[in-house]
Amino acid sequence: MSSDITLYWGSGSPPCWRAMICLEEKGLSGYTSKLVSFEKKEHKSDEIMKINPRGQVPTFKHGDVVVNESMAICLYLENTFKNQGTKLLPDDPSQQALVLQRFMETQNISEKTGALVYYKFRTKAEDWDQGFIADKTKALAEELPLWEKYLSQYGEGSFITGKDFTLADASLIPALAYLVRMKLPLKERFPHLASYYERVKDRPSVQSAWPPHWKDSPGYDYLKDV
Amino acid sequence: MSSDITLYWGSGSPPCWRAMICLEEKGLSGYTSKLVSFEKKEHKSDEIMKINPRGQVPTFKHGDVVVNESMAICLYLENTFKNQGTKLLPDDPSQQALVLQRFMETQNISEKTGALVYYKFRTKAEDWDQGFIADKTKALAEELPLWEKYLSQYGEGSFITGKDFTLADASLIPALAYLVRMKLPLKERFPHLASYYERVKDRPSVQSAWPPHWKDSPGYDYLKDV
Missing domain, CATH: 1.20.1050.10 (Glutathione S-transferase Yfyf (Class Pi); Chain A, domain 2)
Structure with missing residues (x-):
């Protein structure tokens, strides 16, 4: 399930980190993790700009679905993988x-x-x-x-x-x-x-x-x- | 259903406005609407501070539930009133x-x-x-x-x-x-x-x-x- 997920992220970015915590908590640790260097401006690479015109990380892809706002990634993961891993949003x-x-x-x-x-x-x-x-x-x-x-x-x-x-x-x-x-x-x-x-x-x-x-x-x- | 909802809001505040649009779209127009004056600092009133220590609007109350971040209010309304009014978050x-x-x-x-x-x-x-x-x-x-x-x-x-x-x-x-x-x-x-x-x-x-x-x-x- 996690094999069709790719996350581009930068070291020390709290927004990236929160998305990654949700990925782990939902049992999706097998995703493709691409660490980009801010110093080398890799967040502005063609590969990222093509799916995220802001040239920012996190940049998240699940199959054909792209989500790049970290709070939206967390909500998407919880809704899409509702019945696996940690329940991150209670029903009550x-x-x-x-x-x-x-x-x-x-x-x-x-x-x-x-x-x-x-x-x-x-x-x-x-x-x-x-x-x-x-x-x-x-x-x-x-x-x-x-x-x-x-x-x-x-x-x-x-x-x-x-x-x-x-x-x-x-x-x-x-x-x-x-x-x-x-x-x-x-x-x-x-x-x-x-x-x-x-x-x-x-x-x-x-x-x-x-x-x-x-x-x-x-x-x-x-x-x-x- | 809307009779146990109260919203404190300020005129011209986009965060208040987005919450109010969601209330209307979910068919909850009968809620108690309390317009506060920023000029008179009514957003810092005891009435609001008691349930929202930030002293900001929107301040939203549904029964005993308090939600004060406008994005959270919108998500809460959509999830809680899923089957009424406009569907604001698609299932697909x-x-x-x-x-x-x-x-x-x-x-x-x-x-x-x-x-x-x-x-x-x-x-x-x-x-x-x-x-x-x-x-x-x-x-x-x-x-x-x-x-x-x-x-x-x-x-x-x-x-x-x-x-x-x-x-x-x-x-x-x-x-x-x-x-x-x-x-x-x-x-x-x-x-x-x-x-x-x-x-x-x-x-x-x-x-x-x-x-x-x-x-x-x-x-x-x-x-x-x-």
């Missing part, structure tokens, strides 16, 4: 609502993280606009307590919407891993999130897509003051 | 994939529009950073031809994924209406999108949520040069 309407809410809501973390990290990455430290950095740091610092509170409602060992791993976790865990990579002091500031991160990061689906280049490089300290 | 896997892809992809238009409009709205014209404006204008100008091309694949009179109105249209039409409100020369630059806009804007579900304050105010010319 109120539980489903909660999963959809938290799943979509993870985009807030990604946006706020991205605004700060990309700015620091692209701008020479001596040119940093401290007012801009203060604003963006505040936005991220106000985002994370929401998640800390969501998690604190459930018992130790739970996932972000309760006892089961869902689409919301597939999207949250790469976002958290990215924060840790950027040296956000998760453990000191957000103990529930830190404990969740420690627990979920070793899940096979999460490990299988762990960014290869993270294993032998230290990351940046862009978020140490959040 | 390849058609469903296309709808999910385009639905999520509309966020690109919103983000690129927002980056430009909010900057111009919040910054005095004499302080405008022309380099920043040029970058953001270019990003939006590169986004819209993708949609023009998507639409050109289908015959005259079609929707964004083919012959049926779907979630993707519910999300696209407010984004286009916002562009028009900001004086983007849609007709001159993107004839397929302009024709789509003219056709879909009069759909009852779209009209029912047309921002009230747009009816007697002219908008801004922030996008006239895109």
Whole structure:
């Protein structure tokens, strides 16, 4: 079933990672995985541009079906492979609502993280606009307590919407891993999130897509003051 | 069925509008509609903060179920009221994939529009950073031809994924209406999108949520040069 699936992905991209977690959780580990180098601009290759005019990853193909928005890939995989692997979207309407809410809501973390990290990455430290950095740091610092509170409602060992791993976790865990990579002091500031991160990061689906280049490089300290 | 639904919304907010279009399309027009004033900061009222700690709209409640991310509201409504009103997400896997892809992809238009409009709205014209404006204008100008091309694949009179109105249209039409409100020369630059806009804007579900304050105010010319 997974033999007619191809995924183009980039190392360290949370959107790619969330799609890959869903692939693993749905038992589709045999798909064709094509790691592209951002440095060599392989995401702008003819092979990708032909099916994804944005020249971005993830670029996903299942037979003749192409889906390139990571949230859409996750939803598509869950709907298409409903009866195999982990159930990522519960049938119960109120539980489903909660999963959809938290799943979509993870985009807030990604946006706020991205605004700060990309700015620091692209701008020479001596040119940093401290007012801009203060604003963006505040936005991220106000985002994370929401998640800390969501998690604190459930018992130790739970996932972000309760006892089961869902689409919301597939999207949250790469976002958290990215924060840790950027040296956000998760453990000191957000103990529930830190404990969740420690627990979920070793899940096979999460490990299988762990960014290869993270294993032998230290990351940046862009978020140490959040 | 709609009597236990409440939606808090703001006039002119595309995320609110897309949720409202889905409510109408699913035959739920009898819901409790609470228009909040951004000017009076009613979106930060206790009533909303209690169920939506972000203090944002849309804030949606169906019985005890709360969903506040607009894309999640749309998906929830379609899944929960599957067999009534317009079918917004097709069952056929390849058609469903296309709808999910385009639905999520509309966020690109919103983000690129927002980056430009909010900057111009919040910054005095004499302080405008022309380099920043040029970058953001270019990003939006590169986004819209993708949609023009998507639409050109289908015959005259079609929707964004083919012959049926779907979630993707519910999300696209407010984004286009916002562009028009900001004086983007849609007709001159993107004839397929302009024709789509003219056709879909009069759909009852779209009209029912047309921002009230747009009816007697002219908008801004922030996008006239895109």
